[in-house]
Amino acid sequence: MRTILLLLLLATSALAETTANKLVVLTFDDSVASHATFVAPLLKKHGFGATFFITEGFEFLVDKTHYMTWAQIRGLHDMGFEIGNHTRKHAGVTKQKPEQLQADVEHIENQCAANGIPRPVSFCYPGYASSEAAAKLLASRGYLFARAGGARPYDPAKDNPLLMPQAFDGKPESTLEQFKAAVAQARDGKVAVLTFHGVPDIKHPWVNTDPANFEAYMNHLKQEGCTVIAMRDLQRHLRKD
Ligand SMILES: [Zn+2]
Numbered sequence: 001m002r003t004i005l006l007l008l009l010l011a012t013s014a015l016a017e018t019t020a021n022k023l024v025v026l027t028f029d030d031s032v033a034s035h036a037t038f039v040a041p042l043l044k045k046h047g048f049g050a051t052f053f054i055t056e057g058f059e060f061l062v063d064k065t066h067y068m069t070w071a072q073i074r075g076l077h078d079m080g081f082e083i084g085n086h087t088r089k090h091a092g093v094t095k096q097k098p099e100q101l102q103a104d105v106e107h108i109e110n111q112c113a114a115n116g117i118p119r120p121v122s123f124c125y126p127g128y129a130s131s132e133a134a135a136k137l138l139a140s141r142g143y144l145f146a147r148a149g150g151a152r153p154y155d156p157a158k159d160n161p162l163l164m165p166q167a168f169d170g171k172p173e174s175t176l177e178q179f180k181a182a183v184a185q186a187r188d189g190k191v192a193v194l195t196f197h198g199v200p201d202i203k204h205p206w207v208n209t210d211p212a213n214f215e216a217y218m219n220h221l222k223q224e225g226c227t228v229i230a231m232r233d234l235q236r237h238l239r240k241d
Pocket residue numbers: 029030086090125126127
């Protein structure tokens with residue numbers, strides 16, 4: 001009997017070392033003001049981690065009603081959230097020369113440094129378009145993770161972490177059932193990487209998430225007992241073997 005118990009204990013601890021089921025990465029794109037005013041406090045209440053992907057594209061430089069200030073972005077970092085790089089101008093990487101992409105990536109790194117935010121290790125491809133060349137450039141600059149588009153879970157055993165797919169992309173027409181189905185894919189070593197823009201997103205209504213819907217999504221993650229982390233935290237959550 002004692003031997004069986006011991007074996008059970010050993011089996012349990014071995015399992016604990018593999019990637020946990022219900023591992024979810026929350027990501028928020030485009031530096032929208034509602035990330036600071038609505039999303040971050042709600043996530044904090046739930047104890048969730050998240051990555052905010054910062055760009056100075058769109059009207060970031062002139063419209064400080066709808067886009068965060070760097071002080072607000074620094075505030076997200078101070079709350080424990082990850083600040084990721086979404087490029088200076090939000091240009092599609094496949095249309096850029098390597099030196100243009102490098103300059104746009106470097107600009108956000110410099111802005112982070114100027115605002116007391118650690119150099120980003122996570123990147124998000126503007127407009128979802130990715131390329132092997134861009135992934136190589138990111139690797140050379142020390143990036144560990146980069147999210148593109150898609151509609152499937154990230155499989156750390158097979159996928160390049162610098163060409164990571166998303167399992168869900170919040171849109172005005174998205175439903176709680178779709179969200180639940182995406183989250184349910186976080187099993188067997190796979191991770192559900194979830195994308196949102198503004199909550200709400202007044203300037204980009206085609207990627208808007210209604211705050212009430214968002215609260216329902218977050219309640220589902222809580223009820224399911226999901227481990228909800230920032231992208232950088234995959235480093236310590238993924239199985240090592
Ligand atoms: Zn974007």
